[in-house]
Amino acid sequence: PGHLSVGWAGKELPLPGDLSAAAFFVVGASIVPGSDLTITGVGINPTRTGLLDALTEMGADIQVLNRREQVGEPVADLRVRSAALHGIRVGAERIPETIDEFPILCAAAALAEGETAITGAQELRVKESDRIATMAIELTKMGAAITETPDGLIIQGSGARATRRLRGASCHSHGDHRVAMSLAIAGLVADAPTRIEDAGCIDTSFPGFEAKLLELLTQSGRGL
Template identity: 55%
Template sequence: MDIRRTGIKSGRALPQGMGAVKEPPPMQASTSQQDQASPRRFLPSGPLRGRIRVAGDKSISHRSVMLGALAVGETRVTGLLEGEDVMATAAAMRAMGAQVDKVGDEWRIHGVGVGGLLQPQTALDMGNSGTSTRLLMGLLASHAITATFTGDASLSKRPMGRVIEPLSRIGAQFTPSPGGRLPLMMTGANVPVPIEYRLPVASAQVKSAVLLAGLNTAGITTVIEPVPTRDHSERMLRGFGAELEVEEVGGERVITVRGEADLRPQTIEVPGDPSSAAFFMVAATIVEGSDLVIENVGLNPTRAGLVEVLRQMGAQIEELHRRDVGGEPVADLRVRHAPLTGIEVDPAVAPSMIDEFPVLFVAAALAQGRTVTRGLEELRVKESDRIAAMAAALTAAGARVEETEDGLIVDGTGGEPLRGTSNARVKTHLDHRIAMAMAVAGLASKDGVEVDDTRPIATSFPAFEPLLDGARA
């Protein structure tokens, strides 16, 4: 195995303080991305074989920590994703009074109760985590405390207006940077007002922010969801004891939560993240001779769109030992190499696989014929503009890609390896999913693909590179 690596790995110092202060904390920018980049060339691979287990689901991990911090008593969590994003959430909850500690393989969270959050002494550094930022803004919106949110260079470019607007209706006040971005200061409402809010775009983060704000708001808070998005918040709020109802009315989901909730601590086993498993599903599909089992993958129907899309393209993905874990469907996935055929992806599946499109574009680049994707405007405002970033990265690696306003059109090689990047690095734009997607592209290339920085991978999947190298060994 030929692996070329330069640069260093760097960790991020996360805030740990807690307590109350009279003056709001100062606004400051995060410096977590100022260290030296760590490029790596991912070279052509032999078959991926054996059994692997991917990191715990990031969405469930975030919510386990947050809801555990709002429950009275001790919540215990196994399988928690220990990437930088979730650790930023844990540090923020510590800063607001909760105890969050790891004991052996288990995380133990001693909550303060709904309404019991304390004002943090220092700014809350969210690193690269948009989920942490938007959901915590929802939590704080109905608590009469002031907090400042900062983030790295990538997160500081992401607009927060989509959560500021509904949370302002509840009574929270915001002082964001120009364009509704971080650094951002907010003060929660003294007397929060329950609202009915119709989501203008399909966003699980906005939905969750409003529902979390409703926990400490007297009365009924309602979210109307024209297009279903991942439902981890609804499942987990119910599990923690919140009075939450979901109805179908006129083809829309109407979600209500009763405020002044009394949450009960839980014991949670976090399933494997389908967004992390996605990279190995595509890698095993496009690398000849592969036969890989990915254990314990969460298959929540609001998250499993990629599995069905890959099957439509011809992928061989078999579900083994399907079961329920903590109210979430889970299975081991056996993935074998198979030739793929391009398809037109139904825009309706986008919310169930929005984070998986970067690696789907890689699969499309190796398929026979044309793959067309539409309705992906949301990808423009992720950690990077993922439509533009993947168009540029795949083109640099030799793929035939056309960028449109709301997606990509990819003409595949019919299974022939991509050219690769012999004398250039693809730009990841500090985006972990761009880095991992192009790592997978390198496995099915002639010259390999060099990404400009592998450090962002640690935000969501610290074990990605060792797992990939082990599966190829």
């Protein structure tokens, strides 16, 4: 039989930034007073923007700027400024597009004004951890008012009231990288330091997370 040889030349491609990684900083900038943060080159494929849609409904100040395309994918820069969030309803139809961002959405809801109800999320019980139970347990340690249901959570947000702020606590990641990062973001506005055990799991998806968070806090001095 004959042989066919095909040569392919290597090429550098500018890949869009991962929205599920940017999500932690989007929420951080939304809840930390005085924040004004721009994240450049973020992929905004409509199948991945569920968290942005939910946060916008909650009152977040998010601008999608400089829309463009990279390697066939829609990309934009996100400018996020701190804002007063309020509770919303997140039903089963919205879970597929927010499934990776569920932990950080819970953190945002704990700091919003009023009730956020998340339903139809039973699939999250079999992720890296049971994310429904884990977020209920860990945010409750920080003083959040949360009711766990078979398929989701009901979160009574603390809003801007100083008497109901989240408190610093010793929390555990349960070996789940997204839980660890979400608790770190919630800890930014707690009344005392928050310690997260087994935070090394963050390296699973975002090895530079802690360094980037510290860099932003050091640069700004007040917000993100």
